[in-house]
Amino acid sequence: MSMFKRETLAVEEPLLAERNREKENATIWLFDELFRDYDQRIRPYFATGRPIEIDVSLGIVSFEGISETHLDFTINAYLIQCWTDPRLRYNASFILPPTSYYANRVWLPDLIFMNAKLAELHRVTLVNRVVEINPDGTVCLTQRLRLTLACGMDFTHFPTDEQRCPIDMESFEYNSRFLHIKFSKEAPVFVFGGHSKIPHFTLRGAILGNCDKKLAFGSISCIRVEFLFQRQIGYYILHAYIPSLTLVALSWVSFWIDIRSAPARVSLGITTILSMLTISNGVKMDLPRVAYVKAIDIWFVVSYIYVIGALLEYAVVHYLAVQSTHLVTTEREKKEVSERNDTKDGLILYKKPTFNINNYSMFHRKEETSSPKPELWASSDKNLSNYKYVKGQKIDKISRLCFPFSFIIFLALYSYISTPHLAVPDMTIQQLEDAVKLLRIGS
Known part of the structure; x- marks a missing residue:
């Protein structure tokens, strides 16, 4: 019996290696073909003038803490941005694997955090950034960030207070005529289970909304998520x-x-x-x-x-x-x-x-x-x-x-x-943790 298995493996291994080699060559050829005439300086739908829609998902890995003295809070998070680029559509029997190599060759949105005091892209062991390209031209960029964001706090009801700390995301270069930002329907915001604990505070949920701005050169598309932190009064x-x-x-x-x-x-x-x-x-x-x-x-x-x-x-x-x-x-x-x-x-x-x-x-x-x-x-x-x-x-x-x-x-x-009026969250902490299961990159 063992002799038969060895003979079968000896026949299948070369065939499997040959198939993988063919798939590898096809993947390399497809990547080269997609980016042969691709110019990352030109945004998608530039010729038609249609605005690009960016679907954003924000995943909280951990809350490092909230500082009342500096009026800010620090998080480690995944930022997932998905959009459609018609120039990157392809017809193949397989899906191109996620890669960080083409992150420097594809057009990327210039999303910024307006209330960020400090923002870092994790680089251990490599730059924590990956791009996924789907057959329908949907491109998803995933980044792992460490953010310190300003949070205007109200201490009227201290120490039974509730703080609402926002994260404002908008485009730095494009106004709403060319780029529109919105939350992903499946998982707009999610928190990894067991990582929502914060010293002296309890995360109650999140409120989602828009923070569009009207400026002299046009309106800016902006989205906001406010995390509701209720202070733990036990201390x-x-x-x-x-x-x-x-x-x-x-x-x-x-x-x-x-x-x-x-x-x-x-x-x-x-x-x-x-x-x-x-x-x-x-x-x-x-x-x-x-x-x-x-x-x-x-x-x-x-x-x-x-x-x-x-x-x-x-x-x-x-x-x-x-x-x-x-x-x-x-x-x-x-x-x-x-x-x-x-x-x-x-x-x-x-x-x-x-x-x-x-x-x-x-x-x-x-x-x-x-x-x-x-x-x-x-x-x-x-x-x-x-x-x-x-x-x-x-x-x-x-x-x-x-x-x-x-x-x-x-x-x-x-x-x-001293009892504050607590805001009603759009997503409770349970929904934030369950949203991880609904996340589909590139959908």
Whole structure:
């Protein structure tokens, strides 16, 4: 049996090699024949004046990241452009293989990325560019690129924001009279599965549209794809919201500390204020300076108000306590003075113990014209002192309820105003990943 197989292979191998040689010669002849009178300087349909239609597919290999400080994002992508060139139609029993050699001999569209800051064509191990020519004259150019593109970001709802980062593609040389760009119907945009993860963001989908421009020399055909990136809030919950919320709640502990413990309450208030400042500066460090108010700014401003309010509340309570202590001291001094006066008055009263009518009437006049009794002074000052101290304690008790309750109301309002309006994508992330299966180069 093995002998029979070896004999069969010995007969088939020369025949197969002969067929491959014939196909190779036919391919070389067909390439030479197609480009014998071909001039790549002339665009297709130049003689008829008909505009060329370029079908574009953009495939995302990976998102390298989004930079809020530089307002841009970086991607690795496949750019596929397909168009029809009647001069390259051929009739053969086979399809010409894709090649990079004829990329320099065929007419190519001059597609550019208008919002690109940096664009690179991968060159490892060779230039990542290939051309495919189909029998009906359809030419497809596939390139692998690394692009850094500008993205105008809006941080109004930061850190629950959604960023819309566009990619604008248009012709640099031709206006819409000669060249028209449109997205491919089968797979306009696609993302390779498992490569859509971005630090701090989640890709929700893409919006497709036109960005045609009207200039002095004519209109420019332009297409745009906007990727919808929703920020992942988990990092900010752990590093901003929970720590600041803890500090706000910690500042309320001072309401349960005794009024007379000034060092404890003051140090607690100052510590929470400084810690809040450190947290807010750390969160804002990686963000650009913008003129408008962000949601996170509202959060930290209100948090500042609460921790500073707790310290100011103690300033009021402490002032009342100091006034109370001062009144007690004044009361003691008055009591000592009154005791000395009582002794002195006693000596005067019994100096002339006469009981005639005149002396009796004079004794009464001294009592009427003298100052109020010391007991009345002491009672009045003591009541006022107790009133001020009790009032300070009452303010603490009210603060224990008002501060947390009002902050809960703020939390409800903040969650409402910080929630952004999410755009509806034309293609969801699932559709972007499934579009890879629908891709047909040269169709």
